[in-house]
Amino acid sequence: MLILGAEDVHQVLDGAEKDVLEAVRQAYVLHDQGRSALPHSVFLRFPDDRRNRIIALPAYLGDDTPVAGVKWVSSFPGNVAAGLRRASAAIILNSMSTGMPEAFMEGSVISARRTAASAALAAATLAARTPDTGVSLVGCGVINFEVLRFLRAALPDLAEVTLFDLDQERARSFAERCAAHWPELRIGPAAMADEALAAHRLVSIATTAATPHLTTDACRPGTLVLHLSLRDLTEESVLAAVNVVDDADHVCREATSLHLAEQRTGGRDFIEAPIGAVLADPAAQRRSEDRITVFSPFGLGVLDLAVADLVRRRARTLSLGTRLPGFLPAPD
Template sequence: MLILGAGDVRSVLDGAEQRVLAAVRESYELHALGRTSVPHSVFLRFPADTRNRIIALPAYLGSGTAVAGVKWVSSFPDNVAQGLDRASAAIILNSMRTGVPEALLEASAISAKRTAASAALAASTLLSVNPSTGVSLVGCGLINFEVLRYLRAVFPSLDTATVYDLDRGRSESFATKARSAWPTLAVDVVEQPADALAAQRLVSLATTATVPHLDTAHCRPGTLLLHLSLRDLTVASVRSSVNIVDDADHVCRAATSLHLAEQETGSRDFIASSLGEILVSDVPYVTDEQRPIVFSPFGLGCLDLAVADLVRREAVVRGLGTRLDDFLPSGAQVFA
């Protein structure tokens, strides 16, 4: 068993934005081509506790070197008030030859960066004709900081960020950190979510909301909303927008805004396409300049596997991690 801790994982992923973007893009394309297996995520919830959850995301990715495994990710929002990360995660990768578990990776960075890469890939694909120079970030946590990092990787001209969080202190801390990371980036902290929605035509929503609380009335025509937290937008806003998803079966469940829209309408006709379908079509996406475009990614387990496999292979080359040769029973075949 190869064990890769947080430091090992970050040493591979830091500065590897283009490699992560390429891995995520390939995963989306393989999914659109039917070369993945992504069962529905399993939500572990707790009696009398509506906020906390732990989710299992099993998946198979049929790339050149096939990979299978599972991500086990928790979300405990009250951690933030205690100075802890809201989410924590681990990934197990299994051998496709014998089925035995062969690698265990600390996965908080993998999860955050694949989410950010997914958002940036969607933005660069859906705004390919008219790239963005600014972004509004609603929710000032780790995910939106990584989104900002990856958006700058796909939009080198992006020079402005408007930020909002319910906690003004978090907004200010986020702005200070962003200015330190990118000294040429102009960062503006606003007082209301409506101000953020109106400020830029590219918006990233990464909050801990459990019920819809935002509408698109304040957005500019043709605004692209990266609806990463999935439960921010009202049903009316979803229905009046052009909706792009990662996978309709996955995103229309667990009380997401799109699930609520499906329940209200009795169909999924409000979903225009998936990102993978657009990528494999090889035809540049033409933005609707009058209606908002909403990208709602449930977060497919095959994306996590793609990034985890990238990390594992690079770690083996560099000699990173800890090997437990006696973790598996005698006779089990391990990754080499």
């Protein structure tokens, strides 16, 4: 068994944004081609506690080097007030010849970066006619920090960032961290969510909201909203938008904004396209210049596997991690 901790994962992924973007892009395209197996994520919730959850994402991704495994990821929003990270995760990769587990690795870094990479791919592929030079980040947590990292890799013209968070101190700390990493960026706060939504035609929403609380009324025509936390936008805003998803069967579940829109309308006609098809043929889906486009990725397990496999292969090359002999029982 190869065990890779957070430091090992960081050593592989830090500075490898282009490689992660390509791994995620390839995973989306393979999934759209039917070269994956992707059961529904399993949500473990607790009696009298609807805020916290742990989710299992099993998946298989077929290619020249197929990979199978599972991510086990928790979300405990109360951790933030205690100075801990909201999300924690572990990923297991299995042998495709024996089925035996081969690698066990810290998964929260992989999870955050594959989410951010999917957002950046959508932003680059659903590009406006005039390149986006600014982005509004609603929610100043780990995910939007990673989104900014990958947007900078995918959108070279990005120069301005507007921030909004209900916790002003958190927004201030986030701004300081961004300025330390990317001093060339112009970073400013927004006093209200609508101010942030109106500031740029590229918006990333990553909050811990459990129920819809935002409309897109303040957004400019032609805005692309990266709706990463999935439960922020009202049903009316979803139904009025051009909707691109990662997988309709997955995203229309668990009381997401799109699930609520499906329940209201009785169908999914409001969904325009899956991102895999858009990536395979970018000319087939342009960003609307007069409507709001919303990208809502549920977060597919195949993305975790694609990035985890990248980490595993490079870790072997770099001799990273710990080999644990005797983890599995000896043969009979």
